[in-house]
Amino acid sequence: YTLSLHDALPIWRYGFAYHTGGIILGAATALPTRSLTETLKARDLGEVDKEFERSLANVESDPPAAIAAACSILESLFKVYIEDNGLEMPGDQSLKPLWKTVSKHLGFDPSAVEDEDIKKILSGMTSVVDGIGSLRTHRSTAHGQGRKAYRIQARHARLAIHGSHTLVGFVIETWDERKRRAVS
Secondary structure, three states: OOOOOOOOOOEEEOOEEEEOOOEEEEOOOOHHHOOHHHHHHHOOOHHHHHHHHHHHHHOOOOHHHHHHHHHHHHHHHHHHHHHHOOOOOOOOOOHHHHHHHHHHHHOOOHHHOOOHHHHHHHHHHHHHHHHHHHHHHHHOOOOOOOOOOOOOOHHHHHHHHHHHHHHHHHHHHHHHHHHHHHHO
16 A cells, blocks of 8 residues: 555545544644645645655655655755745755754754653654655665665655654744744
8 A cells, every 4th residue: 555645635624624434623733634735835835745746656666766855855845944034044955954954943952942752852853854864865866876775665765754744744833833923
């Protein structure tokens, strides 16, 4: 079975999300239960959505290409965030420097948080970014391979895609929360 971004998408009508099995959720539902595609389109993040589609289209047939796309998802979002917030774009526009700029601006520094559980999750987010970036560099179609190539499987690509999805959701929710606080 191949997971598609649209497999679990709800049908939205009248401010409610209607899911298979009779589940109805209100419009204020958090991002993981809403359509990521809808969220990306509403925020004019079409390039991020294109990378998600590319990653999913390749997950079974070309897992290394799907991993490259999973990394591009994050790079695209981080560049948009930096541009939209008037931050200085790092000279090195690879994933880690972009993440460093975005995470600092959004307050994702684990050392600045008192709650130990949240610190662990924030540290894990940085590990996910590092892992996706490294997997792209070492095992995706983004760079040539040496004599011994590690065989990337669809499950590895899905892991990178799901990690990207989670990060995108959290960055967008935090970004929105910052905007709401700035208006208040």
